[in-house]
Amino acid sequence: MSALDLAYAAVLAAVVSGLIPTLADARRRYVGAAAFALLGAAGALAAAAGAWTLIGDSVLTDRLALGLPWLKWHARLDAVGGFFSVIVGLVVLAASVYGPTYVREFERGPQPPLVLHLFTGFFVAGMLLVLIADDAFSFMVAWELMSVSSYFLVTFQHQNAANRRAGFLYLLMAHVGALGILLGFGVLAGFGGSFTFEAMRAAGLSSTWASIAFALALFGFGMKAGMVPVHAWLPEAHPVAPSHISALMSGVMLKVAIYGFVRFTFDLIGDIQWQWGVAVLVIGAASALLGVLYALMQNDLKRLLAYSSVENVGIILIALGLSMIFLGTGHRNLGAIGLVAALYHALNHAMFKGLLFLGAGAVLFRTHERDLEHLGGLIHRMPATAALFLIGSIAIAGLPPLNGFVSEWLTFQTALQAGSLESGVLRSVLPIAAAVLALTAALGAAAFVKVYGVAFLGKARGRHAARAREVPRGMLLGMGLLAALCVAFGVLPTAVISIMDPIPQLLVGRGLPSATAEGWIWLTPVSPRVASYSAPLVLLAIAVSYLIGRLVKLREPKPRRTHAWDCGFGALNSRMQYTSTAFAMPIRRVFGPVWKVNEQIEVTRPANAPTSVASVKHQLHVEDWSWNALYEPVGRIVLAAARRVGRIQTGSIRAYLVYSFLTLLFLLWVVT
Amino acid sequence: MRWVAAAVQTALFVAAAPLLAGWIKRVKCHMQNRAAPSLLQPYRDLAKLFRKEIVLAENASWLFRTAPYVVFGAFVLAAAVVPLVAVHLPTAAIADVIVLVGFFALARFFQALAGLDIGTAFGGMGSSREMTVASLAEPAMLMAVFTLAMVASTTNLSVAIEHNLDAGLVLRPSFLFALLGLAMVAIAETGRIPVDNPATHLELTMLHEAMVLEYSGRHLALVEWAGQIKLMIYAVLIANIFFPWGIAQDFAPLALGVGMVAVAAKLAALGIALVVWETVIAKMRLFRVPQFLGFAFLLALLGMLTQVILETG
Numbered sequence: 010m011s012a013l014d015l016a017y018a019a020v021l022a023a024v025v026s027g028l029i030p031t032l033a034d035a036r037r038r039y040v041g042a043a044a045f046a047l048l049g050a051a052g053a054l055a056a057a058a059g060a061w062t063l064i065g066d067s068v069l070t071d072r073l074a075l076g077l078p079w080l081k082w083h084a085r086l087d088a089v090g091g092f093f094s095v096i097v098g099l100v101v102l103a104a105s106v107y108g109p110t111y112v113r114e115f116e117r118g119p120q121p122p123l124v125l126h127l128f129t130g131f132f133v134a135g136m137l138l139v140l141i142a143d144d145a146f147s148f149m150v151a152w153e154l155m156s157v158s159s160y161f162l163v164t165f166q167h168q169n170a171a172n173r174r175a176g177f178l179y180l181l182m183a184h185v186g187a188l189g190i191l192l193g194f195g196v197l198a199g200f201g202g203s204f205t206f207e208a209m210r211a212a213g214l215s216s217t218w219a220s221i222a223f224a225l226a227l228f229g230f231g232m233k234a235g236m237v238p239v240h241a242w243l244p245e246a247h248p249v250a251p252s253h254i255s256a257l258m259s260g261v262m263l264k265v266a267i268y269g270f271v272r273f274t275f276d277l278i279g280d281i282q283w284q285w286g287v288a289v290l291v292i293g294a295a296s297a298l299l300g301v302l303y304a305l306m307q308n309d310l311k312r313l314l315a316y317s318s319v320e321n322v323g324i325i326l327i328a329l330g331l332s333m334i335f336l337g338t339g340h341r342n343l344g345a346i347g348l349v350a351a352l353y354h355a356l357n358h359a360m361f362k363g364l365l366f367l368g369a370g371a372v373l374f375r376t377h378e379r380d381l382e383h384l385g386g387l388i389h390r391m392p393a394t395a396a397l398f399l400i401g402s403i404a405i406a407g408l409p410p411l412n413g414f415v416s417e418w419l420t421f422q423t424a425l426q427a428g429s430l431e432s433g434v435l436r437s438v439l440p441i442a443a444a445v446l447a448l449t450a451a452l453g454a455a456a457f458v459k460v461y462g463v464a465f466l467g468k469a470r471g472r473h474a475a476r477a478r479e480v481p482r483g484m485l486l487g488m489g490l491l492a493a494l495c496v497a498f499g500v501l502p503t504a505v506i507s508i509m510d511p512i513p514q515l516l517v518g519r520g521l522p523s524a525t526a527e528g529w530i531w532l533t534p535v536s537p538r539v540a541s542y543s544a545p546l547v548l549l550a551i552a553v554s555y556l557i558g559r560l561v562k563l564r565e566p567k568p569r570r571t572h573a574w575d576c577g578f579g580a581l582n583s584r585m586q587y588t589s590t591a592f593a594m595p596i597r598r599v600f601g602p603v604w605k606v607n608e609q610i611e612v613t614r615p616a617n618a619p620t621s622v623a624s625v626k627h628q629l630h631v632e633d634w635s636w637n638a639l640y641e642p643v644g645r646i647v648l649a650a651a652r653r654v655g656r657i658q659t660g661s662i663r664a665y666l667v668y669s670f671l672t673l674l675f676l677l678w679v680v681t
Numbered sequence: 682m683r684w685v686a687a688a689v690q691t692a693l694f695v696a697a698a699p700l701l702a703g704w705i706k707r708v709k710c711h712m713q714n715r716a717a718p719s720l721l722q723p724y725r726d727l728a729k730l731f732r733k734e735i736v737l738a739e740n741a742s743w744l745f746r747t748a749p750y751v752v753f754g755a756f757v758l759a760a761a762v763v764p765l766v767a768v769h770l771p772t773a774a775i776a777d778v779i780v781l782v783g784f785f786a787l788a789r790f791f792q793a794l795a796g797l798d799i800g801t802a803f804g805g806m807g808s809s810r811e812m813t814v815a816s817l818a819e820p821a822m823l824m825a826v827f828t829l830a831m832v833a834s835t836t837n838l839s840v841a842i843e844h845n846l847d848a849g850l851v852l853r854p855s856f857l858f859a860l861l862g863l864a865m866v867a868i869a870e871t872g873r874i875p876v877d878n879p880a881t882h883l884e885l886t887m888l889h890e891a892m893v894l895e896y897s898g899r900h901l902a903l904v905e906w907a908g909q910i911k912l913m914i915y916a917v918l919i920a921n922i923f924f925p926w927g928i929a930q931d932f933a934p935l936a937l938g939v940g941m942v943a944v945a946a947k948l949a950a951l952g953i954a955l956v957v958w959e960t961v962i963a964k965m966r967l968f969r970v971p972q973f974l975g976f977a978f979l980l981a982l983l984g985m986l987t988q989v990i991l992e993t994g
Contacts, residue, residue, distance in 0.1 A: 385800075386740070386800075388742045388743075388744060388798075389740075389742060399744075403787075403790065406786070406790060407783070407786075408783060408786050408787040408790055409776075409780055409783040409784065409787060414780075414783055418779055418780065418783070421779050421823075422779075422836070425827060425830050425831065425836065427831070427989065428831055428834055428989070433989065433990050436989040436990070437985075437986050437989045437990055440824070440827055440831070440982075440985045440986075440989060441982070443823070443827060444820055444823070444824050444827075444978075444982060447819060447820035447823040447824070448816070448817075448819075448820040450786075450819070451786070451815060451816035451817075451818075451819035451820060452816045454786055454789070454790055454812065454815075454816070455812035455813065455815070455816045457790075458790060458793045458794060458797070458808060458812050459809075459812075461794060462793070462794055462796075462797030462798075462805070462808060463797070466742065466744065466794060466797045466798040466800070467740070467797055467798065467799070467800035467805075468740055468800040531774065537774065537837075538835055538837065538840050539834065539835045539836070539837065539840075540777045540779075540835065540836045540837060541774045541775075541777060541837060542775075542776060542777060542780050543774065543775045543776070546775045547758065547775060547776065547780075550754075550758050550761075550775075551754065551758075554750070554754040554757070555750075558750050558754075566734070566735075568734070568735035568736065568737045568746075568898075569734060569735070569736050569737065570736075570737050570738070570739050570741075571736055571737075571738070571739065572738065572739060573738035573739070573740065573799045573800070573801050573895060574736075574738070574894065574895055575799075575801040575802075575803060575894070575895075576803060576894065578801075581740075581800060581801060583800065585800075585801070585802050586797075586800045586801070586802065586805055587797065587802060587804075587805020587806060587808070587809060591805065591809065592805060592808070592809040592812075593809075594809070595809060595810060595813040595967065595968075596812075596813050596816065598968060599813065599817070599968075599971045
């Protein structure tokens, strides 16, 4: 029994959980429960396997009896794969606790839940297989399993045309991205002589070929991870999937793409050039800033969360870019800090984005409403969900003492080490990246004040929100698990970093001994004189002040309740509240050119009284520029090319016979 | 002993914050030929509010009631890590200056949520404007702080201040830029003219006030006090980082006394400077604020680039 066996068991459990509903009647409740139980087991096993590998600091390899006759599948579980396996496992576990109640509403829906169970199982299995693949062939098979099964999950509610469109876009972009990855592997395999990762590591690439392979990998994995400008599928596809699947796609699948990128660049190519780091840093900064700005303008809760994933992937890429710049210029210790910051943020994002998507699912479950403008006041109706969602919002806004802050802080610390670089240009690029990160973090906080304030606070803006009830316990438990992890990873960063230590050891050859040198209370990434942060003491201070607050409150008389004062304005109704659009309006004005804003105000005036206003019609469309700038031109070119090629289709059989004859002639000429 | 010193300093910080507010108010009254209230008036106001009954709006949730405590707690925690009289207090290692910005952000987050909780248009407006201003001010502040961090190669406030003391009186262009940037951010973040007017209740001009309109009694006292602590933190940051002379480097009674007098003198002088600035300048419209903060950001960035390119060579 080894950690790798546990990982196999996890994959097997996921596959079986998908297959069970095909054997029994999927509409029966116990069948669904069994499927989710197995999925949960898969998550727990994957997390256990990953944790075992990390703590034991082991590298396990194996050859499976599957695959092509001349290429058996290679499997390998090391610290990097183990770490991502923990991420996948934890979120899968939470989603499977949450799922049984959540999918109940699909049981009476037009689609049989069979499809949902089947592809969820395959999707999870695919992700876990990607993490243990040790040759390009099995990697691509697992990658495609992950992509294709998630396509069926995106289009689960396919009677809606928008969902079909989102699914098609997703499938298309997933395959363009996969093509990039495949070509990247091709370059490495061409020099290494074999498709195994071992051979690729040994391939001594020239710096040009290494750069080509890197660019292909960045494009391919970046497309899956949702980096700007190839992010367009993400805000379409994530919102339309069922919410526990959105949590998996946004929280976890993007991390598998990050895993692929880290594996490819840090491990397989190995010899990192600092120019790549600059490219990743710039793309990461653009993704982070544009992601959060686009998120701010959304009124659809799940779409907003999806754009926020673009932002967080950007933050991860910023940290990776910093790490690559330091590694490329020979500063291994600083490179290790950047890598740890990136991976820590990947872990954190999986936890809080998983939590937030599950929370959005809970809101959807009770109100059937994704539009923020129709929500409001849920804190009174769904207190537990509101409390858990608040934890997620604080975490994603990067506020101490929760987990989002720790990784952003580590990223800032990495950027601040720019002084040790020799090149003046690089020294000034890094702080600018840090400035973008600061702007992103502040805007992220504004975005989540908007989400939380408009959806959960104030008065209900719609009938559904006014009648919402708390969700069942199973869903709360799933969210609670992730919320607890958000708190734990926030207040015990030293423990997390010391567990993560084998990863930089493996990829960079250096650990982070200085980070935990001052004991578990103090986090000191470089040295105590340079920077220190003590999350446990912050938590202690909060706990003490909470206790003092309780003691004071004991003496506090029960406060009197009355109407809101509102400067003496009088009775309030829910239409007088600030809306989501109104909240974001100042930011829309400040950063105007970033979006394609189409605002129309039509004022109709009564004929007899031209100074008064009869009605006002206001329309606002805020769109992503990337559609116009990138996708539509590509689409037009493809269409034009197709039209040209289409001319050879005459419809006459004689013409086709001539084509066949000419083809044969050409082939004969080639053969001879 | 060191922990006791830290606790005493924090208590002193929190207790002195209303005094600074009173001082600013008094100087302002003198400047504008008005009869000035006593220096202790802010304490009397707080005491009065603490005694008053809390009146809550019907729609207020637990978040509205918790927010004042979170806000106050965050600023006390922030006050604990800022060196006021002496450096090398053990609390300074709990949080560096980036965490300090994080504490501010946490307080702001809860304050803005509380503004949205009742469901009044004023509250929402205040939250929206506050988050907009903050999203521009926070990066500018971090840039100014990073300049300092790069000069002293640390984000630990105590170490940075000590570095500046050791360096002596060197006129660094990067510091000048960072000081200007930080001062502009401080004005925006503490709700002073020209960004916000702390003495207003007019809906067109209010940012911060709009969020706390619905608070009363003890809650209002906590929010007001927290605002005073915030002003004091910014003042102490500017005073002790850029003009560190006099701060105690050990815990000898003489050094502590000198430190106390020095910081009091610096804060008094800063207060006068703030009043002069507020008296000669007019409040600007909300949509001019981004330009103001953009300028602050640019200054801080310039400071950083000067440091990175010119000064380390």
